[in-house]
Amino acid sequence: MIEIYQTMKDGIRKVDQISEGCWIALTNPSATELLEISERCHIEVDHLRAPLDEEERSRIEVEDDYTLILVDIPTFEERHNKDRYVTIPLAIITAKDVIITICLEETPVLKSFMDGRVRDFYTYKKTRFILQILYKNASVYLQYLRIIDRKSEDIEKKLHISTKNSELLELLELEKSLVYFTTSLRANEVVLEKLLRNKNIKQYQEDTELLEDVIIENKQAIEMANIYSGILTSTTEAFASIISNNLNIVMKFLATVTIVLSIPTMISSFFGMNVGGIPAGSNPHGFLIVAIVSAAITAFVAYVLAKKDLF
Structure with missing residues (x-):
């Protein structure tokens, strides 16, 4: 699906045609849509396909006419009637006149921009837009980490009186999600550090400060993920013994x-x-x-x- 957004005088608006300063949002695009954008914006189709591979690694690639920034974003999927937290790639491509985002599915990281709920957001300010996306991504990580922490506390209460393995398996699933988050956040950290040194993306003083805020927020998410992972590991081991004792x-x-x-x-x-x-x-x-x-x-x-x- 292709959606095109542009900042107007009265805020962000969805438009029908690609024009200078617009934002092209691709969500689980088809091969035909990828070829269309590749021809219109002069971008290699392989770079457009990259975020459609769930195993694609985070990185920055600089070409003559555009720059590809690939990061991992958090999402959740339903499995056995329960939410399972994973990460998927998100590509941000800055071309000469437009900025393009590609993702496998709709994500709250981009949804808030589409709904106009982000302050000081302009589609034509590409550098600031990139940093705002990365900052929102780190914030969503923190949000999901707090949800995981609350879920683990609820499961712990059940485990005090349980002799079954179902709650223990839920804890193991949450622990697996934290491993995904930690790995993705560390990969994103490398991308952010490279972005700080990248000269192909124009950076103004206020943008540099925002990038530093993004790096700090990402480090905080990494620390939280490590703390929660350590707590869950020790809790799982302790309650495995408790279940046996019960x-x-x-x-x-x-x-x-x-x-x-x-x-x-x-x-x-x-x-x-x-x-x-x-x-x-x-x-x-x-x-x-x-x-x-x-x-x-x-x-x-x-x-x-x-x-x-x-x-």
Whole structure:
């Protein structure tokens, strides 16, 4: 899908034609759309296809007529009715007259620009636009990291009383997401440092300050991801032991109950033998006597086991 946006006097507007100073947003474009943009803007089609590969690495490539900036952005997908956090590539291409973004899917990183919710955003100020996208990307990382942290806290509460593996598997899934985030953020950090030294993209004083803010925000996201990853790793290991211990407690309780219930069963089996000489066998109150004795012994054994904290 191709969408074209341009800053007007009354804000950002969606337009039909490519013109100087516009922003071309490609979302999961078809081969035909890629060829069209390649011919119109004189960009190699391989560079336009690059962000459509989920395994593409973050980098900067400088050509004669344009510069390609490829970074990883956070997103989530539904898996087994649960949100799974991953990263996908986003390409930003600065050509002579336009700026182009290419991504596999709609993302909140770009959506806020399309909706005009970003202050001081102009499609013709390409350098500032790039930095604003990168700053928004780091902010979305931080937002998703806080969501992951809250989810891990909710799962921990369930794990206190759980003997199942489902919550533990959820923690492992979140831990995997943090690994993706940490790897992508570190790759983005390299891109930002190269961007700081890149002379092909014009930088003004206020843009340099914004780039430094982006680098700081990205470093903060890396630190948060590392902290949460460390916490999740130790929590997962601890609760794996807790689940095993909970299972042992349940087994101990069941074994104790089995011992207590085996006493009246054993006594009843003795007195139920069809042989002569059974005590109280001819007594009309024999059943009551056996029941009372059985109950008394069972109660005594249960009391002893309870005193030893075996229940």
